[in-house]
Amino acid sequence: MGSALMTETADTTTATTEAPRPRVGLIMGSDSDWPTMEAAAEALAEFEVPFEVGVVSAHRTPQRMLDYAAGAAGRGISVIIAGAGGAAHLPGMVASATPLPVIGVPVQLRTLDGMDSLLSIVQMPAGVPVATVSIGGARNAGLLAVRILASSDAGLRSRMEDFQRGLEAMVLEKDEALRRKLLGLG
Numbered sequence: 001m002g003s004a005l006m007t008e009t010a011d012t013t014t015a016t017t018e019a020p021r022p023r024v025g026l027i028m029g030s031d032s033d034w035p036t037m038e039a040a041a042e043a044l045a046e047f048e049v050p051f052e053v054g055v056v057s058a059h060r061t062p063q064r065m066l067d068y069a070a071g072a073a074g075r076g077i078s079v080i081i082a083g084a085g086g087a088a089h090l091p092g093m094v095a096s097a098t099p100l101p102v103i104g105v106p107v108q109l110r111t112l113d114g115m116d117s118l119l120s121i122v123q124m125p126a127g128v129p130v131a132t133v134s135i136g137g138a139r140n141a142g143l144l145a146v147r148i149l150a151s152s153d154a155g156l157r158s159r160m161e162d163f164q165r166g167l168e169a170m171v172l173e174k175d176e177a178l179r180r181k182l183l184g185l186g
């Protein structure tokens with residue numbers, strides 16, 4: 001089942017080198033979700049976290065969804081990011097069939113501004129958690145997956161700390177630029 005998904009990696013070595021095993025499963029209900037979900041892939045690639053990508057739908061491919069969720073941990077996946085729009089049952093259904101942490105991304109469709117997706121994902125019954133990010137918040141889903149992995153990976157944790165310092169530096173730089181602009185200095 002897992003072999004049906006595409007494995008992505010930030011590894012830049014030659015094609016003859018065996019690709020590292022994916023640590024994050026990035027799935028979505030439809031290929032039409034990719035423009036939203038791509039930001040999660042980019043965040044994972046920034047941290048050189050190997051991941052796999054695939055379309056898995058609780059509604060349209062229920063058996064594939066169950067097989068994926070049941071097999072992910074055994075294949076070495078540590079975190080699953082699941083994005084879906086509308087009646088977004090995928091993240092919750094996947095969470096019900098795996099012990100792994102599942103991060104849900106509400107994908108905004110043309111109707112209802114993504115509120116339907118958000119509410120479908122966020123309102124889980126007690127006992128089956130899904131960590132829901134904001135509507136369209138795929139980048140944060142990727143970063144949250146990195147943080148989860150970093151909690152038991154010192155190297156990754158230190159990269160996350162560098163990333164956070166970078167964010168802070170960027171804000172301070174913008175603050176300074178704004179101040180100079182307001183004072184007519186720059």
Ligand SMILES: Nc1c(C(=O)O)ncn1[C@@H]1O[C@H](COP(=O)(O)O)[C@@H](O)[C@H]1O
Nearest residue numbers: 029030032057058059084085088089090
């Ligand atoms: N919400 C779900 C599920 C699911 O939750 O299992 N499967 C597909 N979908 C969503 O249907 C929307 C429209 O899909 P199409 O564009 O393929 O018609 C997508 O946002 C997808 O995530």
